Amino acid sequence: MTEAFLHYIWQHQMVARTLATTDGQPVAVHRAGDLNRDAGPDFFNSHLAIGGVEWVGNIEVHLRSSDWNAHRHTQDPAYNNVILHVVYEHDCDIRLQNGIVPPTLELRRFIHPALVANYDTLMEPATDDSIPCAQRLPQVPGFIVDSALERLVVERIESKSKDVRRLLEESRGSWEQTCYWLMARYFGGKVNALPFELLAKATDQRLLARWKDNPQRIEALLLGQAGLLEGYFEDDYPRQLQADYEALRDGAYLQPIDGYLWRFFRLRPSAFPTIRISQFAHLVSSSSNLFSTLLDTPEADRLERLFDCQASPYWENHYHFDQPTSRSTVKRLGRMQAQLLVINAWVPLLFVYGDVRGQQQYKEQAVGLLAQLPPEDNAILRRFQAAGLTPANAAQSQALLQLHNNYCLNRQCLQCRIGHSIIKQIPKEL
Ligand code: SF4
Structure with a gap:
């Protein structure tokens, strides 16, 4: 007790x-x-x-x-x-x-002693990494699980909105700027989030908009501002980018970030900053008002296609300048990464937009986007699956991740609706 x-x-x-x-x-x-x-x-x-x-x-x-x-x-x-x-x-x-x-x-x-026994079962020390209530989960009515997940997905989105609110404040309430910075941050993945954000902040969106019909110029501008066009190059392509960047830099008084900030170590080559910056350049060049474009796109599959952008042809057989690879492949961001961008960047941004403006329909649109996407697949979700709880979509998988990380791990079963249902399962005769 x-x-x-x-x-x-x-x-x-x-x-x-x-x-x-x-x-x-x-x-x-x-x-x-x-x-x-x-x-x-x-x-x-x-x-x-x-x-x-x-x-x-x-x-x-x-x-x-x-x-x-x-x-x-x-x-x-x-x-x-x-x-x-x-x-x-x-x-x-x-x-x-x-x-x-x-x-x-x-x-x-x-x-009732059964109440205490139920609680004791939930609090039993873990002997493996399964969900602590795995044995009891199948007895919880489906409508209780569904309503718990509906609440948890909103909690999850809110917990992810910290970066959005920070960037919104820094941009003094500019949604376009916040969107551009945030997308850049998420293009960097976990490893290069910060240099990507610094790169976006060092590169004025209006300058990019001026060259929106010229993806190569945008790539030159971003790679140059990333500090990755310094030194001598053998290949024509980086030399051309370098020349483009120098011309732009002198006219616009640009200050690049330090190239040493970028991390290549332990990354899959397809996630190298060179590739990601080129892909980001293509995203930016495809839309000068990214936020407005995304806002007008309520279908998850269209958003996926928009984010699934392709690096320029030079990168088909390069990961670094001047180092050709034996195999040639088109370097697209990929469907899974595009879905993660929707889940981790666009959905929280859209949700905060609805919250700040007091327009519930955008918050619902954000949750609705998750419901259109397939569930992720990872070790935590496989544990729920083993306990009989298989997420039907990304809204449910996000909710389960929130449940696991914020409730199951700390045994916050008394704050969990599923836990409440399990504890309550006692004979009625008392
Ligand atoms: S927090 Fe909820 S889902 Fe997690 S172990 Fe406890 S009762 Fe089960």
């Missing part, structure tokens, strides 16, 4: 219908009260009838009555409004600071 579980039991009134204090007075609960997570009594504004007398006040919950003394509540007038001391085990009488002895309710007499 834990105090957190006692709070939970009291909050949800998972107790017998007939309650009585330790001195035999019947207790009727009209209102359990508001759980207080700060200093002071555990529940405020409770409404009870004790021995037929109506009381409105606070409730303090402890594992044992003697915890009242251990926590020095007798010396604290903040507890003088306690109308009932709820304990798991009554081991001594206690007193308020004003001398009154409050009635005590010993909960262990009124809790």
